[in-house]
Amino acid sequence: MRLLKSLFKSPFFVLGTSLFVLTLSFALLGPLFLNVDVNTRAGLAYMAPSARHWLGTDHMGVDMISMLISGLRSSLYVGFLAGSVATTLGTLIGLYGGYKGGLIDDVLTAGTNLFLVIPSLIVLILLSASIDNGRSLTLIALIIGCTTWTWSARAVRAQAASLRSRDHVALARINGYGTLGIVFLHVMPYLLSYIFMVFILQMAAGILSEASLSMLGLGPYDSVSLGKILNEAKTNEALTDGAWWAFAPAMVLITTVVFSLYIINTSLEGVFNPRLRK
Amino acid sequence: MSGPVFEVDDLRAHYLTRFGQKIQAVDGVSFSLKAGEILGIAGESGCGKTTLVSACMGLYIPPLHLSGGDVRIEGKSILGVNSETNRREVLGKKISMIPQGALNSLNPTRKVKDLASDMIRSHDEAKDKKALYARLRERFQKLGMPADEVLNAYPVELPAGMKQRVVIGISTLLDPRVVIADEPTSALDVSTQKSVIKLLFELMDQGIIGSMLFITHELPLLRHVANRIAVMYAGEFVELGTTEQVIFDPRQPYTKALMGSMLSAEPGHPGQKPVAIEGAPPNLAQPIQGCRFAQRCPTKQPDCTVNRQGLRVAFDRQVRCDHAR
Amino acid sequence: MLDNHPTLSHVVGRAGWYVLTFLVAITINFFLPRLGDANPVDTIMAKVTDGLDAASARAKEEAYLKEFNLVEVDDAGQVKRDAQGKPVRTSLGRQFINYLGMSLRGDLGSSILQHPKRVTDIIKAALPWTLALQLPTIVFGWLIGNGLGALAAYKRGVFDKLMYPLALLASAIPAFCFGMLLVYVLGIRLEWFPAVGGYDDGLTPGLSLAFLRSASYYYVLPFLSVFLIVVGGQAIGMRSMCIYELGTDYVKYAKLLGINESKILLYMFRNAMLPQLTGLALALGTMVGGALIAEMIFSYPGLGMAVLTAIQGNDYPLISGCTLLVTVSVLCANFSVDVLVGFLDPRIRAARQQGS
Numbered sequence: 001m002r003l004l005k006s007l008f009k010s011p012f013f014v015l016g017t018s019l020f021v022l023t024l025s026f027a028l029l030g031p032l033f034l035n036v037d038v039n040t041r042a043g044l045a046y047m048a049p050s051a052r053h054w055l056g057t058d059h060m061g062v063d064m065i066s067m068l069i070s071g072l073r074s075s076l077y078v079g080f081l082a083g084s085v086a087t088t089l090g091t092l093i094g095l096y097g098g099y100k101g102g103l104i105d106d107v108l109t110a111g112t113n114l115f116l117v118i119p120s121l122i123v124l125i126l127l128s129a130s131i132d133n134g135r136s137l138t139l140i141a142l143i144i145g146c147t148t149w150t151w152s153a154r155a156v157r158a159q160a161a162s163l164r165s166r167d168h169v170a171l172a173r174i175n176g177y178g179t180l181g182i183v184f185l186h187v188m189p190y191l192l193s194y195i196f197m198v199f200i201l202q203m204a205a206g207i208l209s210e211a212s213l214s215m216l217g218l219g220p221y222d223s224v225s226l227g228k229i230l231n232e233a234k235t236n237e238a239l240t241d242g243a244w245w246a247f248a249p250a251m252v253l254i255t256t257v258v259f260s261l262y263i264i265n266t267s268l269e270g271v272f273n274p275r276l277r278k
Numbered sequence: 279m280s281g282p283v284f285e286v287d288d289l290r291a292h293y294l295t296r297f298g299q300k301i302q303a304v305d306g307v308s309f310s311l312k313a314g315e316i317l318g319i320a321g322e323s324g325c326g327k328t329t330l331v332s333a334c335m336g337l338y339i340p341p342l343h344l345s346g347g348d349v350r351i352e353g354k355s356i357l358g359v360n361s362e363t364n365r366r367e368v369l370g371k372k373i374s375m376i377p378q379g380a381l382n383s384l385n386p387t388r389k390v391k392d393l394a395s396d397m398i399r400s401h402d403e404a405k406d407k408k409a410l411y412a413r414l415r416e417r418f419q420k421l422g423m424p425a426d427e428v429l430n431a432y433p434v435e436l437p438a439g440m441k442q443r444v445v446i447g448i449s450t451l452l453d454p455r456v457v458i459a460d461e462p463t464s465a466l467d468v469s470t471q472k473s474v475i476k477l478l479f480e481l482m483d484q485g486i487i488g489s490m491l492f493i494t495h496e497l498p499l500l501r502h503v504a505n506r507i508a509v510m511y512a513g514e515f516v517e518l519g520t521t522e523q524v525i526f527d528p529r530q531p532y533t534k535a536l537m538g539s540m541l542s543a544e545p546g547h548p549g550q551k552p553v554a555i556e557g558a559p560p561n562l563a564q565p566i567q568g569c570r571f572a573q574r575c576p577t578k579q580p581d582c583t584v585n586r587q588g589l590r591v592a593f594d595r596q597v598r599c600d601h602a603r
Numbered sequence: 604m605l606d607n608h609p610t611l612s613h614v615v616g617r618a619g620w621y622v623l624t625f626l627v628a629i630t631i632n633f634f635l636p637r638l639g640d641a642n643p644v645d646t647i648m649a650k651v652t653d654g655l656d657a658a659s660a661r662a663k664e665e666a667y668l669k670e671f672n673l674v675e676v677d678d679a680g681q682v683k684r685d686a687q688g689k690p691v692r693t694s695l696g697r698q699f700i701n702y703l704g705m706s707l708r709g710d711l712g713s714s715i716l717q718h719p720k721r722v723t724d725i726i727k728a729a730l731p732w733t734l735a736l737q738l739p740t741i742v743f744g745w746l747i748g749n750g751l752g753a754l755a756a757y758k759r760g761v762f763d764k765l766m767y768p769l770a771l772l773a774s775a776i777p778a779f780c781f782g783m784l785l786v787y788v789l790g791i792r793l794e795w796f797p798a799v800g801g802y803d804d805g806l807t808p809g810l811s812l813a814f815l816r817s818a819s820y821y822y823v824l825p826f827l828s829v830f831l832i833v834v835g836g837q838a839i840g841m842r843s844m845c846i847y848e849l850g851t852d853y854v855k856y857a858k859l860l861g862i863n864e865s866k867i868l869l870y871m872f873r874n875a876m877l878p879q880l881t882g883l884a885l886a887l888g889t890m891v892g893g894a895l896i897a898e899m900i901f902s903y904p905g906l907g908m909a910v911l912t913a914i915q916g917n918d919y920p921l922i923s924g925c926t927l928l929v930t931v932s933v934l935c936a937n938f939s940v941d942v943l944v945g946f947l948d949p950r951i952r953a954a955r956q957q958g959s
Contacts, residue, residue: 335859337858337859339858365861365863366861366863368861369858369859369860369861370859370860370861370862371861374859374860375856375859375860377852377855377856377859379852382851382852382853383852383853383855383856384853384856385853385857385870385874386853386874387870387873387874387877387948388870393857396857396862396866397860397861397862400860400861400862400863400866401861445856448860449860
């Protein structure tokens with residue numbers, strides 16, 4: 001609990017968490033208070049903000065706020081799912097390789113580096129383009145998770161490798177614990193804080209990847225996402241029309257979420273890694 | 279050269295924390311060294327030894343600040359100059375330090391000769407490359423190292439014992455009058471320890487080193503190294519006397535306790551079991567009333583927590599305890 | 604022989620690994636776009652079969668199938684037929700082998716959408732634009748970003764407190780968001796710079812002064828949108844590294860020896876640079892991706908735009924060709940950085956020599 005207290009002392013942590021929680025509540029609680037309806041044309045295309053539509057309407061005449069809330073929910077969902085998948089995959093691979101060392105480690109590391117070096121954007125583009133129909137939000141999240149795990153694998157492996165030589169691990173080995181047992185009971189607990197930090201960054205990366213994909217027109221078919229909002233703004237000339245409400249709020253939302261996650265991560269780093277403290 | 283080489287006069291230094299707290303880590307330390315003399319400073323971790331090093335060298339980098347006092351080398355004060363002059367004239371030249379943990383003290387991406395050259399060049403002794411290298415070569419050979427091999431190597435390529443010699447070599451390149459050895463042997467095995475100490479003695483004999491301050495928490499070591507020993511506790515000296523006096527006839531309660539906690543049976547202390555000192559050093563951020571060791575002192579008297587103990591001359595040495603026996 | 608030359612064996616080892624990576628990449632490149640159902644020839648046929656009777660349509664179809672290596676061809680160049688007289692379709696496996704062979708020879712096939720243009724021609728036209736955007740942004744962005752980070756770590760104080768959140772923000776804004784923002788603010792609202800395209804419509808690409816002037820004018824926004832983000836990301840990383848280096852024992856010792864400030868800064872910089880270089884290898888993929896996205900936003904006539912239009916039109920050969928090129932360049936760049944760091948960092952060299 002002392003940890004939590006020192007966390008709350010850090011201005012970065014407070015700022016980041018508040019921003020994130022704010023955005024999260026907007027997404028989760030918004031529908032309870034505001035009328036979110038992305039299917040009805042509530043007005044004319046690209047109407048400026050008014051009392052009825054606080055942030056105007058999009059190119060189809062749908063209320064912008066509804067679009068934003070819906071899009072935010074999708075983006076957060078994808079970020080969370082993709083982040084979880086990537087972190088889980090990466091952690092498992094990194095833990096196993098890092099702890100085992102030797103040939104297994106070399107093979108896993110070579111494999112990880114392989115996928116690390118191939119630009120993930122390219123793979124994402126190729127994958128999404130080939131799945132023409134049925135590109136659901138979940139599927140996209142899974143794809144993103146499966147292509148961005150390499151970073152966490154590398155990070156976790158480095159930590160696991162350094163723990164390998166610790167005394168309590170050697171003790172566990174002497175006592176006859178199998179590899180799985182050691183990894184889960186003796187190595188992972190020390191890494192939980194680190195894994196959490198990794199998860200936060202993966203989540204941010206997931207949100208960014210999804211937004212990039214949607215931006216390119218490779219986003220989900222059936223749902224609204226923040227990237228898709230931006231894509232539609234671009235293709236429907238919202239920029240040239242000066243309809244800033246069609247893209248600026250979405251941009252702000254994406255940036256805020258990602259930025260808040262980054263800041264949370266920075267503050268966590270400051271607490272868990274005292275060397276960086278001033 | 280008559281007169282003391284190194285004089286420290288009521289030196290006080292403090293830290294200013296982020297939250298505005300003032301921690302008086304060195305609180306009135308005084309001593310003087312003659313040429314060829316080795317003063318050992320013993321004490322637990324946290325007693326202020328490390329701060330004393332920076333303070334004696336005039337290296338005050340915030341949050342460390344000079345509170346008061348003076349440090350003189352060969353009669354001339356080294357405090358009160360700006361940091362640039364201090365760097366150029368004092369550090370490494372008049373007074374130099376041999377760090378703890380030499381293994382990490384050498385820049386891993388710099389060859390030994392380059393680091394040594396940097397050091398010499400930083401003190402305005404710019405010479406051409408050849409002359410510089412020749413000088414390094416001569417000095418390193420004098421110190422018993424295969425000069426060409428060592429100079430052209432990266433630190434990572436050298437074994438631990440050699441690294442220690444390199445550090446000693448670099449620290450003494452400019453023939454400093456005072457050398458502060460800060461736990462120079464703590465990470466080494468016994469035989470390497472012996473050779474390092476032998477090397478230091480040789481350097482003193484050859485006049486490359488003027489006088490030495492040997493800081494350690496290993497008391498048995500001081501017996502073979504130091505002429506005099508100062509025992510430090512909570513920022514001040516509690517006893518200062520010759521080696522014989524301090525080790526075999528300690529008077530101050532803390533010194534006694536320290537000697538009693540030694541593990542090896544020294545002649546003169548036959549069959550003594552080690553006794554750990556209970557408690558922990560006081561928090562120097564808070565003002566302390568009376569004697570700083572009072573809380574942990576086995577011979578505590580009622581007035582110990584009230585009266586500030588001053589360093590007085592007794593038993594042919596300096597003792598900080600009114601009740602010392 | 605390799606045993607006596609640890610450096611050489613290191614380079615050869617890394618090269619071997621990169622070749623392996625290349626093979627995996629090219630496999631991914633081939634199979635992924637073909638996971639979908641669409642038949643490329645059908646797309647072309649849809650455009651071309653107006654006014655043709657069934658027989659000529661079939662003949663044309665076979666001609667296209669032959670061209671795209673989708674049917675088996677005998678030694679005389681005639682399409683092989685099965686028992687019912689229909690052309691024998693090449694299996695996916697054989698297509699892959701053909702693809703490998705063709706790619707290694709530098710032949711990337713014809714584009715479907717822009718038929719009959721060859722993929723290599725399309726790439727050749729787009730490549731200079733992409734290079735012009737990628738190289739300066741990555742190289743200068745890296746250099747300046749690291750410089751700023753080092754400065755912030757050394758100076759601390761106001762500069763650091765200002766720079767750090769800014770850099771963090773810059774690295775958090777997605778490339779396309781920033782791009783769109785720049786387009787809107789500087790391109791449309793303030794009309795300082797053009798919003799789309801690579802050059803004025805009236806001009807033809809060439810080395811004329813007018814063209815170059817126009818191209819540079821159109822260059823600014825895409826450049827900034829990637830450059831600033833790279834700078835932000837690098838600055839953050841370098842700052843952390845430098846702060847770490849400044850706290851090390853060897854810096855403390857150097858200070859105690861009286862070594863002057865500028866030398867110590869050099870130590871810090873050099874030692875922090877090495878992991879940053881390694882990080883560069885890893886980040887290259889992302890940076891390249893970011894620049895490509897910028898192209899797509901600004902309709903900048905580089906590989907990014909080519910890939911985008913290819914995706915939207917299911918133009919497999921073009922998609923594969925472009926992505927292959929990008930992947931190969933990233934691999935090459937990675938390899939160079941790898942070898943470079945191996946040379947520069949004595950710690951790596953020593954580990955190698957000690958027979959790890």
